[in-house]
Amino acid sequence: MENFIDQLNDAQKAPVLHKDGPLMVIAGAGSGKTRVLTYRIAHLMAQGVDSFNILALTFTNKAAREMKKRIAEIVGSSEAKNLWMGTFHSVFAKLLRFDGDKLGFPSNYTIYDTQDSQRLISAIIKEMGLDKDIYKYKQVQNRISSYKNSLITVKAYFNNPELVEADAMAKRPRMGDIYQNYVDRCFKAGAMDFDDLLLRTNELLNRFPEVLMKYQDRFRYILVDEYQDTNHSQYLIVKALADRYHNICVVGDDAQSIYSFRGANISNILNFQRDYENVGMYRLEQNYRSTKNIVNAANSIIAKNKNQLEKVVWTANDEGALIKIHRSTTDAEEGRYVAGSIWEHRMQEQLPNGNFAVLYRTNSQSRAIEDALRKRDIPYRIYGGLSFYQRKEIKDVLSYLRLVINPKDEEALKRVINFPGRGIGQTTVDKLVVAANHYGRSIFEVIENLDKINLKINSGTKNKLRDFATMIQSFQIMNEGVDAFVLAEHVAKKTGILLEFKKDGTPEGIARMENIEELLNGIKDFVEGQKELADATGNISEFLEDVALATDLDKDTGDDDRVALMTIHLAKGLEFPYVYIVGMEEDLFPSAMSMNTRSELEEERRLFYVALTRAEKQAYLTYTQNRYRWGKLIDAEPSRFLEEIDEQYVENLTPIDNASYRYKPLVDSDIFGEVDKSKLRQVKPKQGTPPSIGKPNENQLRKLRKLKPQLAQPVGNTNVIDPSLAEGTVVNHTRFGRGKVLKIEGIGNDKKAEIQFEQGNVKKLLLRFAKLEVVE
Numbered sequence: 001m002e003n004f005i006d007q008l009n010d011a012q013k014a015p016v017l018h019k020d021g022p023l024m025v026i027a028g029a030g031s032g033k034t035r036v037l038t039y040r041i042a043h044l045m046a047q048g049v050d051s052f053n054i055l056a057l058t059f060t061n062k063a064a065r066e067m068k069k070r071i072a073e074i075v076g077s078s079e080a081k082n083l084w085m086g087t088f089h090s091v092f093a094k095l096l097r098f099d100g101d102k103l104g105f106p107s108n109y110t111i112y113d114t115q116d117s118q119r120l121i122s123a124i125i126k127e128m129g130l131d132k133d134i135y136k137y138k139q140v141q142n143r144i145s146s147y148k149n150s151l152i153t154v155k156a157y158f159n160n161p162e163l164v165e166a167d168a169m170a171k172r173p174r175m176g177d178i179y180q181n182y183v184d185r186c187f188k189a190g191a192m193d194f195d196d197l198l199l200r201t202n203e204l205l206n207r208f209p210e211v212l213m214k215y216q217d218r219f220r221y222i223l224v225d226e227y228q229d230t231n232h233s234q235y236l237i238v239k240a241l242a243d244r245y246h247n248i249c250v251v252g253d254d255a256q257s258i259y260s261f262r263g264a265n266i267s268n269i270l271n272f273q274r275d276y277e278n279v280g281m282y283r284l285e286q287n288y289r290s291t292k293n294i295v296n297a298a299n300s301i302i303a304k305n306k307n308q309l310e311k312v313v314w315t316a317n318d319e320g321a322l323i324k325i326h327r328s329t330t331d332a333e334e335g336r337y338v339a340g341s342i343w344e345h346r347m348q349e350q351l352p353n354g355n356f357a358v359l360y361r362t363n364s365q366s367r368a369i370e371d372a373l374r375k376r377d378i379p380y381r382i383y384g385g386l387s388f389y390q391r392k393e394i395k396d397v398l399s400y401l402r403l404v405i406n407p408k409d410e411e412a413l414k415r416v417i418n419f420p421g422r423g424i425g426q427t428t429v430d431k432l433v434v435a436a437n438h439y440g441r442s443i444f445e446v447i448e449n450l451d452k453i454n455l456k457i458n459s460g461t462k463n464k465l466r467d468f469a470t471m472i473q474s475f476q477i478m479n480e481g482v483d484a485f486v487l488a489e490h491v492a493k494k495t496g497i498l499l500e501f502k503k504d505g506t507p508e509g510i511a512r513m514e515n516i517e518e519l520l521n522g523i524k525d526f527v528e529g530q531k532e533l534a535d536a537t538g539n540i541s542e543f544l545e546d547v548a549l550a551t552d553l554d555k556d557t558g559d560d561d562r563v564a565l566m567t568i569h570l571a572k573g574l575e576f577p578y579v580y581i582v583g584m585e586e587d588l589f590p591s592a593m594s595m596n597t598r599s600e601l602e603e604e605r606r607l608f609y610v611a612l613t614r615a616e617k618q619a620y621l622t623y624t625q626n627r628y629r630w631g632k633l634i635d636a637e638p639s640r641f642l643e644e645i646d647e648q649y650v651e652n653l654t655p656i657d658n659a660s661y662r663y664k665p666l667v668d669s670d671i672f673g674e675v676d677k678s679k680l681r682q683v684k685p686k687q688g689t690p691p692s693i694g695k696p697n698e699n700q701l702r703k704l705r706k707l708k709p710q711l712a713q714p715v716g717n718t719n720v721i722d723p724s725l726a727e728g729t730v731v732n733h734t735r736f737g738r739g740k741v742l743k744i745e746g747i748g749n750d751k752k753a754e755i756q757f758e759q760g761n762v763k764k765l766l767l768r769f770a771k772l773e774v775v776e
């Protein structure tokens with residue numbers, strides 16, 4: 001522990017050892033920025049800074065977890081668990097649970113995901129009688145999101161003639177009214193969307209000086225990774241929190257700024273020196289990640305950008321292999337090439353699958369790669385795309401659970417009020433919405449007060465509505481005494497959702513049932529984990545919070561060895577020995593949407609720089625001459641980026657030639673995974689075997705048979721506490737592995753053990769539940 005600083009080079013040591021005050025590290029890819037951040041935190045703690053006073057903001061929650069683990073290893077202390085670390089969204093969602101009530105939000109507020117927001121916006125557009133072809137809900141949602149990220153509230157919007165005019169010019173004069181409606185409805189539903197998590201935090205810190213002071217005092221040291229991609233809203237939060245102690249450390253690389261279309265603002269880097277006095281400025285130049293060929297090739301690309309801070313990146317690593325460029329005739333062939341190449345490397349060098357990543361510009365490109373990997377039996381995992389929690393049946397179950405916690409949640413209610421069908425039609429729902437808007441109440445409150453208001457709904461339907469409300473209320477009562485699993489299982493059965501899919505009997509129905517089974521298994525696992533933590537309850541609200549903010553990357557436990565497939569945007573900050581960048585074609589990469597201005601093209605180039613610098617040992621760039629886009633086979637032209645790389649670092653496996661090209665632009669959602677399924681289907685080429693329909697296969701049947709007894713299993717704990725547990729005892733835990741007991745406290749049912757696990761973290765476990773085995 002003493003000399004952990006020696007695991008850094010001199011340039012890295014300087015920012016780590018920098019005394020209090022603001023500092024910024026601007027450096028190229030792979031030069032150890034994230035490492036500096038991690039070691040700085042460890043160093044602060046070693047110097048006696050209380051871990052409660054440190055806040056670290058990272059790009060993914062997974063990165064935060066890994067950082068925590070590393071810090072615990074370095075400082076060898078249980079303190080790391082108290083660090084507030086995570087993405088902006090997860091950290092400030094937590095803060096709003098504590099203090100959001102001051103803004104009128106319940107502490108159990110719901111987090112609306114993109115799908116919820118879009119459904120609400122599309123309902124509002126319909127209710128207002130607007131033309132849905134002019135007011136496209138996705139575009140409207142994008143606009144609202146960008147207002148929020150620029151801190152333009154509804155009031156600010158109406159006070160800004162330029163904005164109002166711009167929307168009027170775009171033939172959307174009611175934009176402001178939609179925005180107003182949307183904000184009101186979210187508020188009434190006790191819900192925040194992702195952008196609100198930042199906007200409302202800003203509002204909270206602005207309007208309530210005592211809250212601001214509390215957190216300024218708490219977060220005396222603030223550290224931000226990937227600072228180049230913070231947006232205005234995030235920038236202001238950080239600035240406000242750091243305003244008292246000025247102990248702010250940011251690290252970033254302007255050459256890797258790839259979110260400007262989402263409001264990320266490179267000027268946050270440039271303004272840093274203006275915002276604070278006596279800023280410590282540090283540069284790192286040595287890349288530890290990649291071979292000379294990769295580093296030099298990446299440098300030759302980024303040099304083409306005019307707008308950038310001057311930087312040097314070099315490496316002492318080996319020269320390594322040349323970057324390989326491969327051309328194929330179709331995307332299917334491209335997939336086969338990638339799979340074949342992975343296969344060969346794996347065999348020749350005896351490598352695990354986790355050494356390989358395939359990166360693409362848009363999610364829809366994954367299909368051809370997936371097909372090829374499957375044919376070769378190479379396990380892979382897709383990050384992004386339609387995630388498990390976005391699936392219909394999962395969202396249905398979760399919506400019921402959300403209602404239990406927050407019955408005002410309008411999107412959840414609309415989703416399940418008539419699913420499974422209980423004879424409550426759309427007209428009735430529309431009437432409820434109108435009444436709710438009229439009285440300024442939630443739909444659920446309207447249902448609870450049906451007797452008191454005059455609604456033209458027949459008495460039969462009224463009874464059905466009352467039954468629905470009573471059912472939710474019965475879940476609420478149950479929720480007070482049981483854990484998330486017991487509740488979720490009961491809800492899945494009682495609401496009839498499971499039965500609905502079972503009745504269906506088709507393979508799709510069975511697959512949906514299996515997914516719900518998987519959800520319940522997941523909840524059970526979660527509850528087991530939470531039960532052992534002294535400060536958690538295993539309640540459904542804890543589970544919902546976990547789900548709302550988890551990204552696919554976060555869920556990666558690293559247990560199973562798979563090839564990683566993801567968009568370049570998601571790959572930021574990660575590294576893999578072998579990287580395949582596929583679809584290196586004009587209009588795809590660079591994207592057709594991003595070639596109108598120099599700055600857009602430069603952002604695409606930075607994206608390419610990010611992609612290439614993920615590779616440690618070798619990079620492959622592939623392109624195809626023909627590609628299916630939106631259902632049509634089109635001719636494709638090799639990306640200009642291929643020719644921009646200094647040729648001494650590349651090897652052309654196939655000579656570049658030119659062909660004419662023409663296809664449709666990308667949409668933003670292609671990158672993040674909210675893929676429009678109908679489009680995906682169109683893109684699917686006609687070749688290949690059709691999915692099997694018909695009788696469920698043996699495997700599915702087995703699962704079905706298994707489902708029932710498994711669901712009926714009691715949750716609970718049959719664990720026997722070993723009486724010999726004492727300070728210093730070495731134990732083995734089913735989930736956390738080996739660890740040493742640091743402390744025993746409490747008596748009887750409350751008896752707890754604080755255990756330092758070898759994995760790095762310290763946990764306080766309730767012995768009544770903990771699955772421990774005494775080792776020595």
Ligand SMILES: Nc1ncnc2c1ncn2[C@@H]1O[C@H](COP(=O)(O)OP(=O)(O)OP(=O)(O)O)[C@@H](O)[C@H]1O
Nearest residue numbers: 007008009028029030031032033034035288289573
């Ligand atoms: N001084 C060092 N000695 C050994 N390895 C190092 C050193 N500094 C960094 N590394 C390793 O180099 C790799 C890149 O470091 P890191 O991820 O911190 O770079 P980065 O600047 O954050 O990259 P990016 O810009 O891609 O986010 C990591 O595997 C890290 O452990």
Ligand SMILES: [Mg+2]
Nearest residue numbers: 033034035573
């Ligand atoms: Mg990094």
